[in-house]
Structures are given as C-alpha cells and as structure tokens.
Amino acid sequence: xxxxxxxxxxxxxxxxxxxxxxxxxxxxxxxxxxxxxxxxxxxxxxxxxxxxxxxxxxxxxxxxxxxxxxxxxxxxxxxxxxxxxxxxxxxxxxxxxxxxxxxxxxxxxxxxxxxxxxxxxxxxxxxxxxxxxxxxxxxxxxxxxxxxxxxxxxxxxxxxxxxxxxxxxxxxxxxxxx
Amino acid sequence: xxxxxxxxxxxxxxxxxxxxxxxxxxxxxxxxxxxxxxxxxxxxxxxxxxxxxxxxxxxxxxxxxxxxxxxxxxxxxxxxxxxxxxxxxxxxxxxxxxxxxxxxxxxxxxxxxxxxxxxxxxxxxxxxxxxxxxxxxxxxxxxxxxxxxxxxxxxxxxxxxxxxxxxxxxxxxxxxxx
Amino acid sequence: xxxxxxxxxxxxxxxxxxxxxxxxxxxxxxxxxxxxxxxxxxxxxxxxxxxxxxxxxxxxxxxxxxxxxxxxxxxxxxxxxxxxxxxxxxxxxxxxxxxxxxxxxxxxxxxxxxxxxxxxxxxxxxxxxxxxxxxxxxxxxxxxxxxxxxxxxxxxxxxxxxxxxxxxxxxxxxxxxx
Numbered sequence: 450x451x452x453x454x455x456x457x458x459x460x461x462x463x464x465x466x467x468x469x470x471x472x473x474x475x476x477x478x479x480x481x482x483x484x485x486x487x488x489x490x491x492x493x494x495x496x497x498x499x500x501x502x503x504x505x506x507x508x509x510x511x512x513x514x515x516x517x518x519x520x521x522x523x524x525x526x527x528x529x530x531x532x533x534x535x536x537x538x539x540x541x542x543x544x545x546x547x548x549x550x551x552x553x554x555x556x557x558x559x560x561x562x563x564x565x566x567x568x569x570x571x572x573x574x575x576x577x578x579x580x581x582x583x584x585x586x587x588x589x590x591x592x593x594x595x596x597x598x599x600x601x602x603x604x605x606x607x608x609x610x611x612x613x614x615x616x617x618x619x620x621x622x623x624x625x626x627x
Numbered sequence: 628x629x630x631x632x633x634x635x636x637x638x639x640x641x642x643x644x645x646x647x648x649x650x651x652x653x654x655x656x657x658x659x660x661x662x663x664x665x666x667x668x669x670x671x672x673x674x675x676x677x678x679x680x681x682x683x684x685x686x687x688x689x690x691x692x693x694x695x696x697x698x699x700x701x702x703x704x705x706x707x708x709x710x711x712x713x714x715x716x717x718x719x720x721x722x723x724x725x726x727x728x729x730x731x732x733x734x735x736x737x738x739x740x741x742x743x744x745x746x747x748x749x750x751x752x753x754x755x756x757x758x759x760x761x762x763x764x765x766x767x768x769x770x771x772x773x774x775x776x777x778x779x780x781x782x783x784x785x786x787x788x789x790x791x792x793x794x795x796x797x798x799x800x801x802x803x804x805x
Numbered sequence: 806x807x808x809x810x811x812x813x814x815x816x817x818x819x820x821x822x823x824x825x826x827x828x829x830x831x832x833x834x835x836x837x838x839x840x841x842x843x844x845x846x847x848x849x850x851x852x853x854x855x856x857x858x859x860x861x862x863x864x865x866x867x868x869x870x871x872x873x874x875x876x877x878x879x880x881x882x883x884x885x886x887x888x889x890x891x892x893x894x895x896x897x898x899x900x901x902x903x904x905x906x907x908x909x910x911x912x913x914x915x916x917x918x919x920x921x922x923x924x925x926x927x928x929x930x931x932x933x934x935x936x937x938x939x940x941x942x943x944x945x946x947x948x949x950x951x952x953x954x955x956x957x958x959x960x961x962x963x964x965x966x967x968x969x970x971x972x973x974x975x976x977x978x979x980x981x982x983x
Contacts (some may be wrong), residue, residue, distance in 0.1 A: 451977035453933065454926030466827070473646070476832035484898050542662050544770070561705035562913070564922060566742060570632030577631065621629035651824070654832035720840050735918070744920060748810030754807065800809035 450563070452498055458559045459494030460487070466554030470530050470547045474537045485492045498509075516615055520578070524607030527552030527579035528600060535590065546568045552579035572621045574614035582607035628741070630676055636737045638665070638670030644732030648708050648725045652715045694793055695786075698756070702785030705730030705757035706764045706778060713768065723761045730757035750799045752792035760785035806919070808854055814915045815850030816843070822910030826886050826903045830893045872971055873964075876934075878961030883908030883935035884942045884956060891946065901939045907937035928977045930970035938963035 464480055472479045480486040493535040529550025531555065534544035553569050553576045569576045586603040594602075613619065642658055642665065649656045658664040708729025712722035731747050731754045738745040747754045764781040772780075791797065820836055820843065827834045836842040884905025890900035909925050909932045912975045916923040942959040969975065
C-alpha cells in the first residue's frame with residue numbers, strides 16, 4: 450500500500466457512507482456541489498499519513514485515540530445521515546437504515562478496496578452501536594426534543610456503547626460458518 | 628461472520644441487483660420510496676439465519692432447496708428487472724443487460740463483501756441462465772404474448788436451465804489464466 | 806475465471822469509471838441512453854479473449870502493447886472525464902477528481918471483483934499519471950487553448966509519464982503497514 454492508496458482509502462472511509470446514502474436517496478451527492486467535505490478529508494488524510502509514518506511502530510487501529518475518534522465519527526455520521534434522510538422525506542424506517550449506512554458504509558467500502566473483512570461483519574458491536582444511536586435520535590425527534598439534544602445525546606450514546614463494547618469485549622454471536 | 632453480518636449480506640443479495648439497476652436507470656431506488664422490500668428481506672434473512680443456526684451441519688449452498696430457491700430468485704429478478712428497464716424506456720439491448728444485472732448483481736455484491744469469488748465468474752451456467760430467460764422474456768414481449776406467459780415461461784426456462792446445469796455439471800470454458 | 810467472467814470484467818474496466826463519474830455527478834449514466842459504448846466494449850472484450858486464448862503463454866499484463874493501450878485509455882478517460890464534469894458545471898477541483906475517477910475507477914472495480922489489489926494502491930505511478938494529465942487539461946482549458954490541444958497534449962503527457970514510470974520503475978513511497 451503506497452501513500453496515495455492510503456489517502457484514497459481514508460477519503461473513501463470519510464465520504465463513502467454519505468455518498469452511498471445520497472445515491473440511494475436522490476443521487477445528489479453532498480460533496481459534488483459543495484467541495485469542502487472532499488477538501489477537508491483529503492487534507493486530513495494527508496496529515497494523518499504524515500504523522501503515522503513518523504511513528505511506524507504504532508498500529509493505529511489499536512490505539513485508544515483511533516477507537517475514540519472512530520466512535521465519534523460513527524455516531525456523528527449515523528445521526529446526521531438519519532437526519533438528512535428524514536429531511537429528504539423518507540420514512541423513519543428508511544431513515545434509520547440510511548443513518549446506519551452513512552455511519553458504517555465508508556468503512557465497509559474502505560475494507561472492500563483494501564481486501565480486509567469489514568469490521569461490521571466480524572462480531573464487533575459496531576453497526577449495532579450506530580443503530581442504537583439512530584433509534585435514540587428518532588425517539589428524540591419524535592418528542593421534539595430540540596436540535597441540541599437530538600444531535601448530542603445520540604452521539605454520546607454511540608460513543609458510550611462503543612466504549613463499553615471495547616472495554617468489556619462485547620461481541621455478537623458468530624454464525625457457525627462464514 | 629456474526630449474525631448481523633449474515634443478515635446484512637442476505638439483504639444485499641436480495642435487493643442489491645435491483646438497487647444497481649435503479650441507480651443505473653434513473654436513480655429512483657425501488658425500496659427507498661416503498662420500504663416493504665427492505666422489511667421483507669430483513670425478516671426473511673433473520674428467519675433463515677435462526678433456522679440455519681439450528682442445523683449447523685448443513686452447508687446451505689449445496690442443499691437442493693437452496694439451489695432451487697436461488698434459481699427461482701435468479702429467474703424472477705432477471706425477468707422483472709428486464710421488464711422494469713423496458714418500462715423506463717430503455718432499448719431491448721439495455722433492458723436485457725439490466726435484467727441480468729438485477730438477477731446476478733445482488734449475489735455478486737454479497738460475494739465481494741464476503742470476500743468470495745462471485746459465482747458468476749467461476750464457470751457455472753448462472754448469468755447465462757438468467758440471460759436465456761431474459762431473451763425468452765423479450766421474445767414473448769415482442770409477440771405480445773400476454774402478461775402471464777411473458778413472466779412465467781421465462782422463469783420456468785431459467786429454473787430448467789439451472790437445474791440441468793447443476794444436474795449434468797454444465798460449465799463454461801475456463802480462461803487459461805485468472 | 807470462465808470466459809463470461811472475463812468479458813464481464815473487461816466491460817467493467819471499460820465503462821466502470823465513467824459509470825461511477827455519472828452516478829456521482831447527476832445519475833445520468835452515459836451508456837444507458839446510448840448503448841454503443843456497451844456494445845463496443847462487449848465486442849472488444851470478446852475479441853480480446855478469443856485472441857488471448859489462442860496465445861496462452863503470454864501474460865497480457867506484462868506485454869508492452871497492453872501497457873501502452875492501457876496508458877492511452879488512462880489518459881483519454883481521465884481527460885474526457887474531466888471535460889464531462891466541467892460541462893456538467895462542477896468546479897475545477899471536483900472536475901479533476903472526476904477525471905481521475907473516470908481514468909482509474911474501471912480498473913479498481915475490475916480488481917475488486919477479481920479479488921486483486923487494485924494497481925492504484927500498490928505504488929505504481931498510475932493515478933498520479935492520470936492526475937498530471939488532468940491538471941494539464943485544466944490548465945489548457947483555462948487559457949482557451951483550443952479543442953485539439955486541450956485533448957491531445959494531456960493525453961500525450963499521461964502516456965509519457967506512464968512510459969517513463971514503467972521504463973525506470975518509478976514508484977510511490979510505501980506506507981509501513983498496509
């Protein structure tokens with residue numbers, strides 16, 4: 450894997466879930482008309498790779514800062530994705546589905562391109578954490594809880610579920626065969 | 628592979644082909660405005676996984692009920708996919724292509740996510756069976772054969788071709804190198 | 806890999822990049838309303854496979870005619886993809902991105918389906934060659950250089966960069982871990 454591949458995969462992880470969501474909803478992809486998400490994810494990816502190359506002995510996927518920032522991203526993307534789907538007029542059911550797709554889709558695409566088995570398939574409480582956050586978000590929307598609460602409470606719920614899942618090694622039951 | 632991953636892959640296999648077709652034709656994905664296909668595929672996948680977990684010694688992909696229901700799905704999806712493309716105003720050629728994509732696309736996506744080589748690439752008479760059904764469908768549409776005949780005859784053709792291919796181990800010639 | 810899989814992968818490589826570009830821009834996929842690109846890529850793929858099967862001792866990916874025609878395809882697809890994005894009203898930045906996606910996307914999709922690591926990720930000067938051509942194209946568009954120059958000069962640049970990269974084994978620096 451060269452550095453360009455690393456940047457491409459990081460950008461895919463960042464904008465891939467929202468891209469799938471937008472293609473499924475109405476085809477109006479958020480970063481095509483407004484280029485800032487793409488610029489920010491490119492610059493962030495480049496900085497991350499420079500920093501990581503300077504510290505090659507750290508496996509980033511086990512570092513606590515990585516798990517923490519990944520959990521924040523999962524929560525934010527899931528909640529915002531749900532909200533965008535609702536604004537586009539979908540039902541609560543489809544909006545919840547789109548929220549989870551937004552939250553986990555980028556990571557799944559990245560892992561498919563990098564030929565890894567996506568984390569969402571291997572027993573971690575990951576998509577489930579996103580789904581719990583999405584359900585919290587929809588509940589708060591239903592009771593008109595206000596913009597601040599409907600965003601931040603579900604985000605905190607996702608981070609808490611992910612933290613607990615990692616801390617106590619919660620895992621989903623495995624199927625007998627893959 | 629955990630049970631959630633199993634459900635996700637089953638849903639991808641069920642609605643993936645039609646989703647690709649709809650994105651290619653006009654971007655109006657069938658299960659976004661009408662959520663029943665997604666609900667039915669989720670519930671069916673969950674039931675299938677519960678049943679299969681109770682009988683772990685069976686490899687479902689070799690069981691005759693699996694091959695049979697898969698052939699019915701291939702036939703139905705290929706024919707309906709062709710019909711939807713025709714209704715959207717495509718040429719016969721593009722409609723046939725969309726029919727095959729609808730029939731085999733979900734399985735290809737599932738296999739890519741699960742990191743298996745898609746069945747359509749490894750020599751089985753599979754996409755070809757779908758294509759034969761699609762050509763039968765277009766022929767019957769051309770002669771105004773009536774809704775019942777244009778749906779059921781091609782479906783029976785696909786199932787018959789698949790049954791014969793499995794029974795007599797018909798395979799496509801392999802390329803010298805992969 | 807059977808011959809049908811070979812044809813499918815060749816078609817995916819040929820029209821996949823433009824398909825991704827069109828889905829991202831406005832969902833109006835170029836080969837759905839106009840079937841000639843699909844017909845031509847199917848026929849070309851079938852002929853290529855017949856020819857290659859007659860000469861099984863040649864690994865096509867190392868042959869100079871393959872590398873040369875692939876470089877021409879990369880250049881033409883990158884430049885035309887950029888041009889189509891500009892015509893659709895995107896910014897220069899998004900147009901450059903779409904150009905590279907058009908140039909390399911088909912090959913990436915093909916490699917994902919065939920379960921190979923995409924060439925764009927493994928250190929070759931490939932997407933970078935496309936990007937250099939795209940930047941040349943945008944510079945020539947900016948100075949109103951005329952249709953012939955804005956197409957052919959960037960195409961020659963891409964081919965020259967690829968030729969030099971292959972000749973002198975230029976490679977991108979690798980990340981420490983994949």
